[in-house]
Structures are given as C-alpha cells and as structure tokens.
Amino acid sequence: MNQTPIWLGETMLTLPNWLISLAVFAGALAVAIMAHRIIFTIVTRFVAQMDLFWRSLVARTQGPTRFAVITIALGFAASLSPLTSGEAALIRQILLLCFIALVAWIATTALHIWTTVYLRRFKLDADDNLLARKHVTQTRILRRVGDILIVIVGVATMLMTFDSVRQYGVSLLASAGAAGLVVGLALQPVLKNIFAGIQLAVTQPIRIDDALLVEGEWGNVEEITSTYVVLRLWDWRRMILPLSYFIEKPFQNWTRDNAALIGSVMIYLDYETPIDALRAEAERIAAATPLWDGRVVNVQVTDFKDSTMEIRILVSARTAGQAFDLRCTVREQIVAFLQREHPRALPRLRADTTPDRSAGRAEAAPARERTAH
Incomplete structure (x- = not known):
C-alpha cells in the first residue's frame, strides 16, 4: 500500500x-x-x-x-x-x-x-396577438428541439470518450444493415414527432393560444411540447394530441390569420315577422355591447320552412370567445324584443276556423224538405 x-x-x-x-x-x-x-x-x-x-x-x-x-x-x-x-x-x-x-x-x-x-418583446394578452403567437410558437418548439439535440450530442460525446464504445460505434456503422432498420422502426414515433415539431415551427398551422376545432371539441392551444400538443377545451378539460396529428389530419383553426371571427345566429320566426324592425334591433344590440368590433352586423332571410322562415343574423367580434358571448347576447335580446314588441312573430301553429258552407247547405236541404212535408 x-x-x-x-x-x-x-x-x-x-x-x-x-x-x-x-x-x-x-x-x-x-x-x-x-x-x-x-x-x-x-x-x-x-x-x-x-x-x-x-x-x-x-x-x-x-x-x-x-x-x-x-x-x-x-x-x-x-x-x-x-x-x-x-x-x-x-x-x-x-x-x-x-x-x-x-x-x-x-x-x-x-x-x-x-x-x-x-x-x-411579444405580449400574448393583447387583442391582436397574431404576431406574438407566431413568434412564441416558433421559439418554444425550436427551443425544445434544441434541448433534445444538445442532450443527444452531449451523450454521444460522452460515449465517444470510451474506447470500447467508440469501437463498437464504428463496427455498428460498418454493419448497420438490419440493426439500423430495427432501430429506425423502433424510433419511428419519436422521430416522427420531432420532425413534425420542426415542420410545425416552420409552417405554423397552429400557434400558442390558437382557437381550434378538433375532433368535435373547441378549445385553445395551451402548450406545444416536442412530442404533443395540449388543447385547453372550453370547459377546462385538456385534450392531448401528438404533433403528427396536425400534419396528417384536418382540423379547424379559427385564428389562423386573424383573431376576429364572424358569429352566426339562426332563428326561426313566423311569416308575419317585420324584417326591417328585426334588422334595426339587431344593429342596436350590436352597437350597445362592447363585444362587437364594429365591422359586421347583418340580418337575412336565408330559407323558408313549412310554417316558419329561417333568419340568419351575422355579428363579428375580435376573438373567438367574444364571438361566442356576442352570439348568446344577440339570441337573448332578440327573443326578448320579439316577446315584448312583436309576439305574433314567434313560431305558432295555425288552425283553420272558417265554417264549411257547403256542408251547412247540405244539412239545411233535408231540413227544408221535412218542413215542406
């Protein structure tokens, strides 16, 4: 010793x-x-x-x-x-x-x-946050991809400091036939999501805080990781989707180029409804609420049914959430206006109460004959 x-x-x-x-x-x-x-x-x-x-x-x-x-x-x-x-x-x-x-x-x-x-430099809480969402999404995805690459390079460099591992790596590269195929198949889901993340960062079909309609569910993009996307639904649930989903499958992006949206309100009313009065009331309701962005308000008769006519009211708002709230406000106040001012405009069933005169004459003829006898 x-x-x-x-x-x-x-x-x-x-x-x-x-x-x-x-x-x-x-x-x-x-x-x-x-x-x-x-x-x-x-x-x-x-x-x-x-x-x-x-x-x-x-x-x-x-x-x-x-x-x-x-x-x-x-x-x-x-x-x-x-x-x-x-x-x-x-x-x-x-x-x-x-x-x-x-x-x-x-x-x-x-x-x-x-x-x-x-x-x-970018604020997501602004009304028009399209540019901020674009840069935040790109930066976060590329940062996660960068973290993965740094870890891979660091671990590879550590392994290459050992002679046995370096020699094994050279021999593996020299005979990387079936082994390379097996490794590629095993890592396919991981590599698929990594490349999908890079593609999402470059093309940006979705961004942070985008309003999406996916699988029949509406929500906002809360987080984009290196392998999956977290969608915060309207009722605070979370939907987890792989990155490759947004490359391979269709979905609706309500805030792709602009956060403003046009909301539609469908209402079915009687044929006696005064359309001009209804149009004036819709414009008054939109002007009175801060949810309206001052761009679009329109009332049109879009179809006729057997006993009602279909009326569509269009109103625009700055964001998807405000558009939903504005549609609800328009529905409530339009129904209240019709109940108060034009109750006959609400849908109702009609019954023909006019007497049948031909039947009356047929019944009166036998009576006259009995009187004559």
Whole structure:
C-alpha cells in the first residue's frame, strides 16, 4: 500500500495515499461549494436592484456556475493528490465527462435565456396577438428541439470518450444493415414527432393560444411540447394530441390569420315577422355591447320552412370567445324584443276556423224538405 509521511510538529504520521487523496478531494469540494455560495450571494445582492433580465440571468446560472466551480476545484485537487497512474486516468475520465456535461448544461441555459429575452418583446394578452403567437410558437418548439439535440450530442460525446464504445460505434456503422432498420422502426414515433415539431415551427398551422376545432371539441392551444400538443377545451378539460396529428389530419383553426371571427345566429320566426324592425334591433344590440368590433352586423332571410322562415343574423367580434358571448347576447335580446314588441312573430301553429258552407247547405236541404212535408 502506498503511504505518504505527514509531519505534525515533531511527530511524523504515515497515511495511505487513498485517504490523503480522499481528504484533498473532500476539502476541494467543500471550498468550491463555500466559495460559490459566497460569490453567488454577493452577485445576487448586486443585481437585486437591476433589471429583471439580470436577476433572471443570475438565478438561471446558479446551477451551471456551481458545477463549473466544483469541476475546476476537483481538477486542482487531482493535480495535488498522490494518485497512481490508474487512479489519475480514472479521475481525468470523470472530469472530462463533467466538462462535457457542463458545456451541454451551459448551452441549454444559454438557449433558454436567449428565448426568454427574445420573447419579452411579444405580449400574448393583447387583442391582436397574431404576431406574438407566431413568434412564441416558433421559439418554444425550436427551443425544445434544441434541448433534445444538445442532450443527444452531449451523450454521444460522452460515449465517444470510451474506447470500447467508440469501437463498437464504428463496427455498428460498418454493419448497420438490419440493426439500423430495427432501430429506425423502433424510433419511428419519436422521430416522427420531432420532425413534425420542426415542420410545425416552420409552417405554423397552429400557434400558442390558437382557437381550434378538433375532433368535435373547441378549445385553445395551451402548450406545444416536442412530442404533443395540449388543447385547453372550453370547459377546462385538456385534450392531448401528438404533433403528427396536425400534419396528417384536418382540423379547424379559427385564428389562423386573424383573431376576429364572424358569429352566426339562426332563428326561426313566423311569416308575419317585420324584417326591417328585426334588422334595426339587431344593429342596436350590436352597437350597445362592447363585444362587437364594429365591422359586421347583418340580418337575412336565408330559407323558408313549412310554417316558419329561417333568419340568419351575422355579428363579428375580435376573438373567438367574444364571438361566442356576442352570439348568446344577440339570441337573448332578440327573443326578448320579439316577446315584448312583436309576439305574433314567434313560431305558432295555425288552425283553420272558417265554417264549411257547403256542408251547412247540405244539412239545411233535408231540413227544408221535412218542413215542406
């Protein structure tokens, strides 16, 4: 066993090298953690009164900076420790893996910080948020794809540091016949959604907060991940759909180019309904509510039924939600107006109460004959 003499005053102690190395690494680790904590506390207090960007930057880099300080400290400890050649090679391999992981972590953090700074210019809570939804959707999808690529490259780089794995990879590439086909088939769903995510980010058939009609359900796009889409339905349920669904199947996007929509109200009324009065009332209702965007209000007779006529009222609103509320408002107030002002306009069944005179004459003839006799 390798031993190293340690002088304590006039006394000499002989300790094994592994114990000395362990003490050196433990001390380096403790010093690194303490130094990072002190420096991070000072930096946090320094940026406390600064802009939100700098506070977020410091908060997001806490983990990577701590890991970097620990890696550097362990590297110095490795150079000071009495290690054998095998132990030194193992420590260098571990530190190399730590350095690769640190680079991947820093790249991921930098990507998140950049996307956060970029998206600060766009507000999703605006009435006309088409441009904001476009950039938010693109940035979030590409950020998730970037995270996946960083992880794949980082793991691949770590594996390539081992000679056995590198040689296995070369032999696998040299004979990648059936094995490549099997791996491709196994990863088909994952790769399919990854490429679908890239296609969605470029073409953007859907965006964050888009109003969609999918599988007979209406809702807004709440989240787009690297593999699936979360649709927040009108009753607060969540519909989860794979990314490939929006590439392969048809769906309705109510806010593709513009958030404004035209809502329709269908009502069936009697033929005695005064259309001009109904049209004037619809215009008054639309003008009186803040839900109307001032663009479209129209009343038309679109069809005739056996006992009623079909009337369509069109009104426009700024968003899909406001269009739905506006349609409900128009329905309620139109019915109240007809009940109050024109009750005969409401649908009703008619019965012919006119007496049948021919039947009356037929009954009167026998009576006259009996009187004559």
